[in-house]
Amino acid sequence: MKFADCLKALAFFRQERTGNPEINDLVIDSRLVKPGTLFFCIKGHHVDGHLFAAQAEKNGAVAMIAQDPVDVSIPVIYVNDTHKALAMISDQFYGHPSRDLHMIGVTGTNGKTTITYLIQSIQEAAGMNTGLIGTMGIRYKDEWLPVENTTPEVHLIHKNLAKMKAQGAVSVVMETSSNALYDGRVHGCDFNVGIFTNLTEDHLDLHGTMKDYMYAKSLLFSQLGNSYGSGKKVAVLNADDPASEVYRHMTAAQVMTYGIDKGADFRAKSIQIRPAGTDFILETGSRSYSVSMKLIGKFSVYNVLAALAACSIQGLDLAGMIHAVERIKGVSGRFEPVDAGQDFTVIVDYSHTPDSLENALDTIREFAQKRIIAVVGCGGDRERGKRPIMARIAVNKSDLAVLTSDNPRTEDPAAILEEMEAGIQGSTYKKIINRRDAIKYAVESAESGDIILIAGKGHEDYQIIGTTKYHFDDREEARAAILERE
Ligand SMILES: CC(=O)N[C@H]1[C@@H](OP(=O)(O)OP(=O)(O)OC[C@H]2O[C@@H](n3ccc(=O)[nH]c3=O)[C@H](O)[C@@H]2O)O[C@H](CO)[C@@H](O)[C@@H]1O[C@H](C)C(=O)N[C@@H](C)C(=O)N[C@H](CCC(=O)O)C(=O)O
Ligand SMILES: Nc1ncnc2c1ncn2[C@@H]1O[C@H](COP(=O)(O)OP(=O)(O)OP(=O)(O)O)[C@@H](O)[C@H]1O
Ligand SMILES: N[C@H](CCC[C@H](N)C(=O)O)C(=O)O
Numbered sequence: 165m166k167f168a169d170c171l172k173a174l175a176f177f178r179q180e181r182t183g184n185p186e187i188n189d190l191v192i193d194s195r196l197v198k199p200g201t202l203f204f205c206i207k208g209h210h211v212d213g214h215l216f217a218a219q220a221e222k223n224g225a226v227a228m229i230a231q232d233p234v235d236v237s238i239p240v241i242y243v244n245d246t247h248k249a250l251a252m253i254s255d256q257f258y259g260h261p262s263r264d265l266h267m268i269g270v271t272g273t274n275g276k277t278t279i280t281y282l283i284q285s286i287q288e289a290a291g292m293n294t295g296l297i298g299t300m301g302i303r304y305k306d307e308w309l310p311v312e313n314t315t316p317e318v319h320l321i322h323k324n325l326a327k328m329k330a331q332g333a334v335s336v337v338m339e340t341s342s343n344a345l346y347d348g349r350v351h352g353c354d355f356n357v358g359i360f361t362n363l364t365e366d367h368l369d370l371h372g373t374m375k376d377y378m379y380a381k382s383l384l385f386s387q388l389g390n391s392y393g394s395g396k397k398v399a400v401l402n403a404d405d406p407a408s409e410v411y412r413h414m415t416a417a418q419v420m421t422y423g424i425d426k427g428a429d430f431r432a433k434s435i436q437i438r439p440a441g442t443d444f445i446l447e448t449g450s451r452s453y454s455v456s457m458k459l460i461g462k463f464s465v466y467n468v469l470a471a472l473a474a475c476s477i478q479g480l481d482l483a484g485m486i487h488a489v490e491r492i493k494g495v496s497g498r499f500e501p502v503d504a505g506q507d508f509t510v511i512v513d514y515s516h517t518p519d520s521l522e523n524a525l526d527t528i529r530e531f532a533q534k535r536i537i538a539v540v541g542c543g544g545d546r547e548r549g550k551r552p553i554m555a556r557i558a559v560n561k562s563d564l565a566v567l568t569s570d571n572p573r574t575e576d577p578a579a580i581l582e583e584m585e586a587g588i589q590g591s592t593y594k595k596i597i598n599r600r601d602a603i604k605y606a607v608e609s610a611e612s613g614d615i616i617l618i619a620g621k622g623h624e625d626y627q628i629i630g631t632t633k634y635h636f637d638d639r640e641e642a643r644a645a646i647l648e649r650e
């Protein structure tokens with residue numbers, strides 16, 4: 165696309181140096197610039213991208229978008245907010261793909277990955293071409309691309325939407341993290357459906373207070389119904405979470421609800437949790453259906469209700485959808501059992517927030533016959549407030565808590581553990597900084613019939629210590645420890 169055509173997306177700008185080069189890519193990282201790219205100087209959380217303008221030019225950028233003065237000799241467009249310009253130009257550059265796709269955004273503290281996976285599975289079972297963007301990558305048909313963020317940067321979103329659309333996708337379901345909503349990574353995405361899962365403590369390092377965290381998530385719902393695309397706009401809200409009432413009043417879209425405790429458009433009753441699944445009765449309108457699924461726990465029922473409600477908007481047959489849900493074995497790293505023939509149970513789960521940890525342990529307690537052993541850590545360079553709370557939950561809700569490291573990142577692992585320990589008074593627990601040793605200890609301590617929960621890293625196949633990513637997979641570690649014990 166010609167530079168001048170890219171600029172049609174912007175209402176106001178000031179141009180320094182004329183020129184209308186052909187633009188073949190949009191880039192925000194100077195290290196990734198190739199000849200022919202349009203470079204955006206973004207003010208980040210850590211550094212100011214304007215500092216890399218010269219490097220971007222040297223690497224072949226043919227034009228640049230900036231908000232502060234830059235010393236280069238290529239055409240520069242000055243705008244008030246380069247990140248917003250990135251959103252608008254990338255939407256234009258890739259041909260407004262979200263307007264032609266049925267876009268479903270999922271926000272909330274816990275359950276986003278699970279719900280996006282459920283929706284893609286339900287829609288694929290119904291013969292629809294559905295793409296997915298989220299924590300575990302970008303998935304469309306047989307292609308699975310890794311991503312750095314749960315919600316990628318805005319130009320990568322539009323790029324991948326355009327690619328999926330060109331390959332025949334009609335629908336895309338996307339996790340929209342609060343960080344991404346706050347940073348404007350989904351600007352210009354024309355959502356048809358917004359799903360809210362729940363709001364509990366996490367990410368207060370970025371948002372400061374729970375109120376601001378709640379408002380960051382509300383951006384998905386205020387964006388719904390005000391956008392360009394055609395088609396119905398629906399907010400799918402969790403009737404049992406008080407934040408839904410706030411979102412209901414913030415959206416111009418139609419509202420649909422799901423829940424367990426309160427009346428809702430999609431409601432579950434008579435929930436029975438088994439060691440290998442969950443049964444419940446689904447009521448919607450005057451119809452009711454019995455569901456017997458392999459996913460475990462009350463929280464899984466919420467996720468299924470949200471997915472069914474959202475897919476019903478596209479007119480899918482409920483009995484067919486339920487059949488698809490019943491066939492789903494589970495989501496990688498979410499309540500995933502590790503079975504190496506041992507006489508105790510090992511479950512790997514991505515519970516890295518207080519609420520998800522509590523849910524996981526409460527769910528296990530429903531069917532535990534013997535002791536629960538919990539291996540729990542907290543990530544470094546992330547919210548610190550949740551550390552003592554998670555440690556307290558681990559100790560109170562298990563019979564043996566093994567506190568260890570998650571991804572320490574650039575923090576001192578021992579200091580993270582001390583912050584966790586501040587939440588525990590007078591209880592006994594084991595502290596083992598090295599996660600491999602902690603998993604080994606839990607496995608060696610297990611007796612017949614016990615259940616070990618290894619929480620926090622789920623599907624992750626790495627551990628970040630300092631700035632280095634080492635291969636590390638809780639499932640492999642648990643299996644190795646079980647085999648070694650035998
Ligand atoms: C703290 C945070 O949100 N960081 C995100 C942010 O990066 P940043 O603001 O730190 O960028 P920066 O390092 O300050 O750099 C500023 C600019 O200079 C550029 N630069 C930098 C160096 C250089 O040599 N050349 C150069 O051009 C950078 O490319 C960037 O454009 O913008 C980047 C591009 O979108 C993101 O990849 C990055 O996510 C990091 C990896 C991250 O860990 N984010 C987490 C907190 C996050 O967003 N998590 C949520 C999920 C949470 C959940 O699901 O619960 C997510 O959506 O992933
Ligand atoms: N609806 C729910 N309510 C509470 N906890 C849940 C719910 N769904 C899943 N969980 C718990 O949260 C963990 C993470 O689930 P999932 O990956 O689906 O959430 P997410 O919102 O995508 O998380 P992230 O913010 O890391 O992307 C699961 O392993 C499970 O323990
Ligand atoms: N999306 C979350 C994932 C946290 C996973 C946990 N293992 C950790 O590293 O804290 C985040 O980036 O905050």
Ligand SMILES: [Mg+2]
Binds near residue numbers: 276298300314
């Ligand atoms: Mg996720």
